[in-house]
Structures are given as structure tokens and as C-alpha cells.
Amino acid sequence: MEKLERLSRELVYKGAVIDLYKDKVVDENGLVKDYDTILHKGAAAVVAVTDEGKIIMVRQYRNILDRFTLELPAGGKDTIDEPTIECAARELEEETGYKSDDLELLLSIKTTVAFCNEGIDIYVAKNLKRSKQHLDEGEFIDVFEYDIEDLVSMVYEQKIQDSKTVCAILAYYNKYVNR
């Protein structure tokens, strides 16, 4: 069981949602290694369940994958101190036009622990009320409703690959449907 000690952290690049640092880390044998380190403010995602038991999903174009994806409504925290439950409620309303004040934490994940500290808290939202979608300029999101069983199938068929969405669909299905 070997703990590493960080000697230094140097800023390489400051971006809009991520900052890139170069870390120098030493192990207990004195070996020094460089690590690429991406710092991220954190995010929240929502399994929003309609009164009919359908799950709200969003479809959007993802530049990094050069294709559309089907995902949970989600988004980054405005500030590092923003409680993720507030971020979840805000992103749900902005992206889908549904409001909820009945949010319960389902899961807390770290997306990619080798080089990034991004954490996503995933909430289940119920008692949805119709509000209005209000997207950022240049943001285009289509909203759909799915049966949870169909979403689980799409995970195994690799039609849904986004990790927060895969985690959330399987965790919700296990906890509330296929007990």
C-alpha cells in the first residue's frame, strides 16, 4: 500500500470548464513522476421520472465524439461551492423544461480517475412540473421520454455509452425496478 506525495502542481492551461496542470509526484522509493492533471468544478445529473414512470432523456451533438448522444440531463456546477442538488435542479429545468423540488441522491461518481477530478452527483427527481426549457446560446437539446427497461437494453447494445448515464440507468433499475 503505497501513498504518493505531490511535490508541485503547475498550471499549463486555463479553459472554460477544465484547467490543465502538470503535477510532480514522488513515491516512497523516491521515484519522481509527472502526472497530467485536469481540475474540474464538478457536475450533477438527473434521473427525472414522470408520473407515468418514464425517464426524461436529452439528445445533443457532442463535438468530442462527432455524433449525437442520448444522455441524462446534466451540467457543470456554476461555482466549486454550488451544492450539487441545486445544480441538478437548475440543469433539469434548463435542459428539459421540467422542474422538481423532490430530488434524492442516487449515486456519486468520478468520471475518469487517472487524470481528472470530475465528480458527478446523480439525483432521482420525481413530482415533475412543466416549466420551460431555457438553453444557453448555441445549445441545442431535444427531449425524449423512455421506459427504463428500454434504456437498460440500449446500455447493453452500446447505444448509450456516456458513463454518467450508464451508471445512473443501471443503478436506478437495480434499486427501484429489478429489486
Next chain:
Amino acid sequence: MEKLERLSRELVYKGAVIDLYKDKVVDENGLVKDYDTILHKGAAAVVAVTDEGKIIMVRQYRNILDRFTLELPAGGKDTIDEPTIECAARELEEETGYKSDDLELLLSIKTTVAFCNEGIDIYVAKNLKRSKQHLDEGEFIDVFEYDIEDLVSMVYEQKIQDSKTVCAILAYYNKYVNR
């Protein structure tokens, strides 16, 4: 349904496992936006199941989180063209000292689609043979065996948060245990 078009991609930083680019992207209304883009070669992870039905897990110190994590054995592809099944077999042996030539694809995930193209193919490995752990210099990994039911509990208790590991544990449990 709005497709984005990428106008340019400029290298900002070349790291060991990630490269950072700045993309200029235009939407159908002509609005141009910058995107931070991390390109990654891709990776593989393994749900390695012993003859007794236990799951092999690895514990290591993660610099980015400043703590130890419990994860599936996993690692990055040596080259972008390496088949993930070969990467999975190699990382299983290097990190845990178990070999398998009985690997089956369980799931394919994208860890963090807002800014990184990292994909991880997750395999189930059976018929494990004892080999020898051979870690890189400066790599320290402890190996443990767990019951799948305990791992599922640890996901809901947030003791396991790594997204590939959460996806894999829940997907394996759903498909093979709690059908």
C-alpha cells in the same frame, strides 16, 4: 436537432496519456464557440471472475483524488490501433497477476463526453490462471477478491465511485446475477 461543425482544432498541450486541443465549432445559426478538447487513446477494463465467483479488484493511490480507490483492473491502450481485448488481457495480467484467454465484451463507455473522447471497453474474464503481477516502475497496486453483492452495496454507499467500475459492477450484476 442541431449538428455542429468543427472549423479548427489547435494543439495546446501534448501529455503522456492525454493531448489537449482548442476547437472552434460553429452551429447552424453561425455562432462560433470554443471547446476544450482532450484526446485520449482509449482504454480497457476487466471484470475478472474467479472459479469461486469472486471479482478481482485493485486498490491504488490516485494522485488526482488524493486518496486510494478500489477499481477494476484497467489501463490505457499502448497505441490507438491496439484492440481493446488485447489491452484488457495485458492490463489484467500486469495489475493482478491473473491471465485469461476467455474474455467477452460486457459494455463500452465514454467516460466524460463534454470534453474528452476517452472510451473504455469493459470485458468479463473467466477461467483465470495464476501468472505474475508485473507493474511499471512507480506503480503500486494491491489485489483483492470481493463478492459481487458486496461490490454493488459499495457502489450505493459511495465507497466505489470510479465510473468504469460502477458501470461494470452494475452491468455484470444485472446480466449474470440478478436476472
